[in-house]
Structures are given as structure tokens and as C-alpha cells.
Amino acid sequence: MSYLDLKGINKSYGQFVALNDVNLSAAKGEFVTFLGPSGSGKTTTLMIIAGFEKATTGSVEIDGRPLQGLAPHERNIGIVFQNYGLFPHKTAAENVYFPLQMRSVKRAAGLKRAEEMLELVGLRDFGHRYPKELSGGQQQRVALARALVFEPSLLLLDEPLGALDKNLREQMQIEIKRIQRALGVTTIFVTHDQTEAMSMSDRIVVFEGGRINQVAAPLDLYHKPETRFVAGFIGESNLIEAVVTDPVARTASAAHLGEVEYAPTDKAKKGQGVTLMIRPEHMRLSRNPIEGRRNAQMKVETIVNYGDNALVIGKVGDLTMRVRVLGADVVIIKENQDCCISWTPDAVYLIAK
Amino acid sequence: MTGLSNMTERKNLWPWLLLTPLAVFLVVFFVVPLIDVAVMSFTEPRLTFANYERALTGTLYQKVFINTFLTAGFVTLCCLLVGYPLAYLMSVSSQRTAMLILLLVTMSFWTSFLVRTYAWMVLLGTNGPLVWLFQAVGITNPPQLLFTRFSSTLAMVHILAPYMIMNIYSVMRKIDPVLVRSAESLGARGGSLLRHVYLPLTAPGIANGCVLVFVICLGFYVTPVLLGSPREQMIAGLIGTQLDEFLAFGMGSALAMVLLVFTMVILTIYHRHFGLDKLWG
Numbered sequence: 268m269s270y271l272d273l274k275g276i277n278k279s280y281g282q283f284v285a286l287n288d289v290n291l292s293a294a295k296g297e298f299v300t301f302l303g304p305s306g307s308g309k310t311t312t313l314m315i316i317a318g319f320e321k322a323t324t325g326s327v328e329i330d331g332r333p334l335q336g337l338a339p340h341e342r343n344i345g346i347v348f349q350n351y352g353l354f355p356h357k358t359a360a361e362n363v364y365f366p367l368q369m370r371s372v373k374r375a376a377g378l379k380r381a382e383e384m385l386e387l388v389g390l391r392d393f394g395h396r397y398p399k400e401l402s403g404g405q406q407q408r409v410a411l412a413r414a415l416v417f418e419p420s421l422l423l424l425d426e427p428l429g430a431l432d433k434n435l436r437e438q439m440q441i442e443i444k445r446i447q448r449a450l451g452v453t454t455i456f457v458t459h460d461q462t463e464a465m466s467m468s469d470r471i472v473v474f475e476g477g478r479i480n481q482v483a484a485p486l487d488l489y490h491k492p493e494t495r496f497v498a499g500f501i502g503e504s505n506l507i508e509a510v511v512t513d514p515v516a517r518t519a520s521a522a523h524l525g526e527v528e529y530a531p532t533d534k535a536k537k538g539q540g541v542t543l544m545i546r547p548e549h550m551r552l553s554r555n556p557i558e559g560r561r562n563a564q565m566k567v568e569t570i571v572n573y574g575d576n577a578l579v580i581g582k583v584g585d586l587t588m589r590v591r592v593l594g595a596d597v598v599i600i601k602e603n604q605d606c607c608i609s610w611t612p613d614a615v616y617l618i619a620k
Numbered sequence: 621m622t623g624l625s626n627m628t629e630r631k632n633l634w635p636w637l638l639l640t641p642l643a644v645f646l647v648v649f650f651v652v653p654l655i656d657v658a659v660m661s662f663t664e665p666r667l668t669f670a671n672y673e674r675a676l677t678g679t680l681y682q683k684v685f686i687n688t689f690l691t692a693g694f695v696t697l698c699c700l701l702v703g704y705p706l707a708y709l710m711s712v713s714s715q716r717t718a719m720l721i722l723l724l725v726t727m728s729f730w731t732s733f734l735v736r737t738y739a740w741m742v743l744l745g746t747n748g749p750l751v752w753l754f755q756a757v758g759i760t761n762p763p764q765l766l767f768t769r770f771s772s773t774l775a776m777v778h779i780l781a782p783y784m785i786m787n788i789y790s791v792m793r794k795i796d797p798v799l800v801r802s803a804e805s806l807g808a809r810g811g812s813l814l815r816h817v818y819l820p821l822t823a824p825g826i827a828n829g830c831v832l833v834f835v836i837c838l839g840f841y842v843t844p845v846l847l848g849s850p851r852e853q854m855i856a857g858l859i860g861t862q863l864d865e866f867l868a869f870g871m872g873s874a875l876a877m878v879l880l881v882f883t884m885v886i887l888t889i890y891h892r893h894f895g896l897d898k899l900w901g
């Protein structure tokens with residue numbers, strides 16, 4: 268049962284096409300993330316849903332009701348902007364009370380409700396403070412409380428964590444997720460940070476150049492990317508150009524690697540140019556070839572240490588390959604050394620696009 | 621070591637040196653005459669407080685002071701009512717349109733004070749285009765426009781509105797558009813958006829503009845004298861009459877000092893609340 272529907276949305280600014288045939292459905296209570304590089308059309312889509320921009324063609328529906336012709340203040344949609352948009356002349360509690368005030372809720376009752384909401388976002392006893400007396404993370408929470416207090420039919424968050432430092436960011440990710448679950452509000456979260464998208468979402472919508480590239484659950488997106496763009500954008504990966512030689516035996520030929528066997532798929536056609544993806548953590552590094560696995564000789568060039576693990580980058584012929592190894596194993600490898608990388612056909616994922 | 625400290629000292633002197641011509645000018649043409657006026661107010665025609673006594677208790681003087689304050693207040697209100705929407709229009713326009721409006725608004729700054737005043741005399745005069753327009757639409761007995769409270773107020777608003785507009789515009793331009801969008805998404809529209817969000821955010825600009833216009837208006841001389849009704853004098857005009865016609869230098873000086881004190885009081889109150897440095901944007 269879909270709750271939010273975007274149907275065939277196009278948006279042009281003069282000659283420039285900002286959105287190209289965007290279609291999306293979200294279920295009630297779902298946490299959907301828009302992920303994509305800067306300029307890919309995420310904010311534009313959000314602003315069309317909120318009513319601040321008009322789609323050139325296409326429609327937005329909530330619960331089967333078209334939003335066309337409704338002004339932003341009539342849509343009952345909560346938004347948190349990147350720089351929060353808190354009213355500097357109002358206290359935190361007054362800020363949260365504001366949407367209730369606009370809905371003619373009496374001051375005493377409204378402020379009480381605002382304090383309850385502030386408590387939910389972990390800001391008990393902060394109601395009397397002005398925005399400039401609050402830290403970035405606290406302002407963020409006030410903005411969230413304000414966007415939720417009037418029980419919106421939809422919550423939109425446009426890169427809300429962009430201005431926070433890493434630790435606070437992770438804390439807020441958990442916090443937002445907790446509040447969203449508690450209230451069961453359908454949420455669209457915009458980010459260009461793939462780890463953020465992976466950790467928070469029920470489903471991720473990948474934007475590229477004004478188009479939706481793929482819609483999938485986080486793990487599906489990681490393991491079964493449909494396009495080369497998604498494979499490259501989400502996580503580390505080895506992307507190898509190849510040509511399908513035998514769809515039955517599932518082999519493709521790639522420069523420097525020769526014939527490579529790939530995992531079962533129904534997308535390959537003989538002679539087709541494809542991309543083969545092998546995640547770095549699905550490969551093994553060893554001194555000598557390992558029996559039962561596909562092996563290739565690699566010359567190590569760089570070792571990037573992350574403490575608990577390391578990324579070993581090297582060359583197979585002219586082909587750059589990345590292999591992830593556990594931190595303890597990294598001591599056996601040196602830069603400029605020759606070694607062996609290996610994988611199983613299961614780990615080779617074929618991308619037709 | 622000493623050489624170095626000498627050099628920094630010399631450097632610190634530079635700004636003061638650059639200020640000297642201005643300081644000399646101010647002392648010779650402003651401070652000295654002002655002290656002279658203050659002295660005269662107590663000594664002309666002889667050493668007494670009589671001038672102040674009359675300035676503060678005389679019915680005519682009281683009436684003129686009250687009229688001056690009421691006029692300045694009314695002009696300020698008119699400037700605000702005209703200026704606020706115009707400033708808003710500028711703040712939501714494109715850069716080019718905003719500059720065009722600013723140019724039109726400040727046009728009166730580029731024309732001489734007297735030329736502007738005479739232009740109003742022509743426009744509003746008995747043979748002027750406005751009267752002609754009245755007759756054209758069938759009003760055969762048009763009301764007297766020139767030399768009334770109406771004509772002087774109109775001219776003063778015209779002259780002072782740019783101060784109001786520029787003060788408010790400079791504040792409006794700095795308002796984050798995200799604040800307005802947030803307010804709209806939270807359910808605010810039209811009147812409530814203005815009342816709860818836009819007006820409070822632009823209040824500093826309104827306060828600046830009002831104080832500036834009010835204070836300048838208190839001392840207006842040429843416009844009310846040339847365009848206003850002789851029965852509705854303002855204090856500057858009255859001071860002029862004292863000096864020109866009655867040669868009552870003591871009385872004129874005392875009135876000037878009272879006006880100065882009133883102005884200082886207003887600016888002090890403003891400074892306590894907002895800080896005078898903000899007055900100039």
C-alpha cells in the first residue's frame with residue numbers, strides 16, 4: 268500500500284533539465300533516503316513535494332490525494348533544512364509552539380505540548396533558551412521537534428546533519444531514527460553521504476543527474492547494484508570492464524584477467540559489454556595462489572591502514588585492484604611486493620548497465 | 621627595540637593625523653558656534669534664565685513644540701507605511717530591479733533641496749497639474765493644497781522616506797530566506813507570517829528608520845516654512861523668525877538648545893536599547 272507517490276515528475280529551469288521522469292512510491296511509516304552527488308536533483312524533488320517549487324509536469328500524491336494547487340502552508344508537511352531555520356527571536360519552546368500557534372492551539376496548551384516534544388528529542392529544560400544559546404546539535408533537535416509537533420503527514424529532512432562534526436553526526440543519526448520509529452512518521456531524508464544512507468534507511472533512492480538511478484534496500488543496493496554508477500558510489504568496489512563470452516558457462520573476458528567466471532544472473536547476453544564488480548572484502552590476499560579459488564598476480568602499490576582493517580591497492584597488469592584485509596594480516600605485506608589475490612565466482616557480480 | 625616601538629607608535633598616530641582636518645573643521649564650524657549659541661541663550665539680552673522660562677512655559681512656544689513633535693511623529697508614520705512595502709518589494713526583487721527602485725527612491729537625494737521644494741510648489745499650486753486634474757474630473761472647487769499641513773507633510777515624507785527605506789531594506793536583505801520557508805511549511809501565511817516572523821525580524825530596521833526620520837524631521841526648516849501653513853509652524857521655523865524678524869538671539873538660542881536637548885534624550889534612549897552605532901546600518 269503506497270502512501271506517498273511521485274508520478275512522472277519533470278522539472279526544467281529554462282533549457283536545463285533538473286529532474287527527468289522521477290517516479291517513486293513510499294509506504295506509510297517508511298524511512299526513505301535520497302542519496303546522490305551534489306546537484307543531482309535531491310533538493311529540487313524535496314521542494315516540489317513541499318510545494319516551494321512547481322514541477323514542470325507530473326504529480327505528487329499523499330494517501331491518494333493530489334497535492335497540486337496546495338500552497339506550502341496547506342500541505343501539512345514538516346521540513347528540517349540544513350541550517351535549521353530556527354526563528355532567532357523566539358525561544359526553543361516558542362519555536363516548537365509556532366506550528367501549533369498557526370493551527371490556533373492556545374498558548375498554554377501549545378507550550379506544554381512543545382515541552383513534551385522537546386523532551387522527546389532529548390532537550391528537557393532547554394525550552395527557555397534562544398537558538399543562539401544552543402549548540403548546533405541542539406538546534407538540530409529543536410528544528411526536528413518543531414517539524415514533528417504538528418503531526419505532519421510527511422517529514423522531509425534536507426541534509427540535516429551536514430553541518431555537524433562526525434561524532435555528533437553519528438549520534439544524531441541514531442537519534443533521528445529512534446524518533447522517527449517512535450512516531451511512525453513517513454520520512455524522506457536527503458544526504459550525499461552513503462554511510463549515513465546505509466545506516467538509517469529502509470530504502471535508498473539513488474539520484475544521478477536528475478534521474479532516479481536505483482531504488483533498493485541498503486543491503487540490496489550494496490550487493491546488487493543495477494548500474495555502474497551505483498556500484499561505484501556505494502562503498503569501495505573493483506569495477507572491471509568485460510565482454511560476455513559464454514552466458515551458459517557464465518564467463519566474460521576482461522583485460523589483464525582473462526576469462527572470468529561470474530555469479531548466476533539472467534542479464535547477460537553473448538558479446539555484451541558489461542561491468543564486473545568484486546567488493547574488496549570478497550577478495551583474499553596471499554603469498555601463493557590458493558587452490559579452489561580464482562587467482563591473479565598483483566603488485567602492491569599502496570596500503571591504507573584503518574586500524575582494524577586495511578585497504579591494499581595494487582596493479583594486476585594495468586588494472587587497479589583493491590583488496591580489504593584484516594588489520595592483523597597487514598604486517599605480512601609490504602609495498603612494491605608481488606602477491607596473490609583470489610576470489611570465488613560467487614563474488615563476481617555482473618552489471619549489465 | 622626602542623626603534624620598533626617608536627615605529628608602532630607612529631603607525632598608531634596615523635589614523636588620528638588623517639582625522640585632523642575633519643576635527644579642525646568640526647571644532648571651528650560646529651563646536652565653537654554651538655558653545656556660542658549655548659552662551660547666548662543665557663546672556664542675551666542679559667544674564668538670566670528668562671529665555672528658558674519663556675521657551676518652556678510660553679503658550680505659543682509650547683504649542684509649536686507639541687506641533688513639531690506631532691508632525692515629526694506623523695511624518696515618521698507615513699514614511700514607515702510607504703517605506704516598508706517598498707523595502708519589501710526591493711528585498712524580493714532581482715538585484716537589478718532592486719537597484720532600479722533604489723535609484724528612483726534616492727532620486728530626491730540627487731536633486732537640490734530647494735529645487736525639490738519648488739517642484740512641489742509648482743505641482744500643488746493653484747495653477748498646477750493636480751488642481752487641473754481635479755477640475756478635469758469635475759471637482760470645480762478643489763481644496764487648497766499648497767501652504768497646508770498636507771503639502772508640508774507630503775514634501776517631508778518624500779524627502780525622508782529614503783532614510784526609512786534604506787534602513788529597512790538593509791535589514792530585510794539579510795533575512796535568511798530559509799526562515800520564511802520554514803514558517804510557511806509550519807503553516808504560516810500572509811498576515812500571521814508578517815506578524816509572527818517578518819515584522820519581529822525586521823524590527824531593528826524599523827527602529828533605526830523611525831528614529832532617524834523622527835530626529836531629522838524635528839529640525840526641518842525650509843520645507844515647512846516654504847510649503848506649510850503659517851499657522852502650523854514647526855520649531856525650526858519659529859527659531860528662524862526669532863532671529864530674522866525679532867533679532868531675539870537669546871530667545872532663538874534658548875529654543876534651539878531645548879530642541880537639541882530633546883533630540884539628545886531621544887537618541888540616548890535609543891542608544892540604551894539598540895546602540896547608536898547600528899543607526900547607520
Ligand SMILES: Nc1ncnc2c1ncn2[C@@H]1O[C@H](COP(=O)(O)OP(=O)(O)O)[C@@H](O)[C@H]1O
Binds near residue numbers: 309
Ligand atoms: N532556481 C534554479 N534555477 C536554475 N537551476 C537550478 C535552480 N535550482 C536548482 N537548480 C539546478 O538544479 C540541479 C539540481 O539541484 P539540487 O536539487 O539542489 O541538487 P542536490 O540537492 O541534489 O544537490 C543543480 O544543477 C542546480 O544547479
Ligand SMILES: [Mg+2]
Binds near residue numbers: 310
Ligand atoms: Mg541539496
